[in-house]
Amino acid sequence: MDLPEHFFRHETGRITATLSKIFGLQNVDLVEDATQDACSRALEVWSVRGLPENPSGWLMVAARNRAVDILRRERRNRTFSTEYGQLLNSEWTISSLVDELTDVSAIKDDQLRLMFSCCHPRLPEEAQVAIMLHYLGGLSIKEVAQAYLSGLPAVEKRIARGKKALAASGTLFDVSQRSDFEERLPNVYRALYLLFSHGYHGGSQDAPVQPLLCREAIRLVAILLDHPFGRTTEAYALASLMHLHAARLPSKMNSTGELTQLFDHDRSKWDREHIQSGMVLLASASSGQALTEFHIEALIAAVHASAVDVASTDWNTIVELYNALLLLNPSPVVALNRAIAISQAEGPERGLDEIAGIADAARLESYPFYWAAQAEMFALLQRSAEAKSSFEKAHAMARNPVERKLLEKRIDDIGDLDVG
């Protein structure tokens, strides 16, 4: 028997959530230690004895025992979560209480509660995402730093700040009160969205795509959808857009490790299972009146997913959807994507007009694909000198070697066009 992929990572998140419920968030350091100890034990025992019948159960019991151990030893010096503090103060109630609290059915909710705790409104979004990845996702601080291309000290600081906010809340977020739940929900959406899009767009050195973060976001949004209050049309839309974009990940990089644009994707590599899930979720998302940004982004992705190639894509619908998105979120990046869609629907000249008309375009000048999009339109119009100079501007703004390579290839293509 083999362990499921990412077994320790996911179990760490589960155990951390459950132990945080017992110890309280002010003791999250202690929780981390107990969890880490349990995993180390597992390594030592399993490597000699082989895997147990139920590895998850084994690990939870080991963590529970370690927790009881620590409790007995340190009880006097610690304050516990108010939720269980009273009971933890009696030697006699500790064992049975911990048994009860590590019951499988209770664990599912714990993860959601920890997720909500991490999305604390007083924390900057990047800190929310960092502690979510660390505590719930089981990524080490080093791994979080790698994913975000930040220095270790910066991420340590972010997590320390998050830890402080968690400690201040003491108990895990209470997900049983609808009004509290709904008040915190937008933060949770936002953090999950940021987590996913960082994985999808990357923009970091050497790693323009980080499937790990996308998978983690998808796993967490599924936990949200498991809770009755979490099953909002917006949450379904968020989950849908994640799946529909994740479907494209296998073709975002080609076989030689080069970044490819949507237009050049080998669509036969798109993940049908993700598309299927995305479509089902989209249907659930469309059951109400709400039309959020997530809905529109999911709908755009669904139009792409339904088209066999670029030419047969329903670009008019995509333009409509971008019009709607621009009303909800009048950002220059959305305007640029709309212009690209218009170029497809009505021709490159119209696309260039739209780009010229983008309000606040100055904010796009450091974005390589702002220049690349114009370059592509010039190229279609056979205006190769302008195409070339735009590609060169894009190249100067490229954020990683993979983007640079993609743009160099396009500059070469234009050169060939001149000669030919």
Place this chain on the structure above:
Amino acid sequence: MSEFALVYRAGDEKLSPEEMQVHLKHCLDWFKDLLDRGVIKDPGVPLGPTGSVVVGRQGTVHDGPFAESKDLISGFTLVEVKDLAEAIEIAKTCPVAHVGGSVEVRPVQACR
């Protein structure tokens, strides 16, 4: 043929959960290979990190864990091989030694 004990100390390097999974796979593969080669005399037992130390005639009892965790013996295995050199070669391939831990190779003392 001679018997040697491989004594493991886990070290204090902290692995991330993802690294643990890789490490566990290496350990299981390593152990299986030794079993297949028939050099395992006794797989031994893993030892827990807690417990007590009893010292002196008075039977003074100290609580574990002992000293520093990196000094802690986490388990042992008995192997039967040609000589010390072969036992050392086996220890060198032990994944425990590759992640900050150590493997002590000790001959099992003959009684006659």
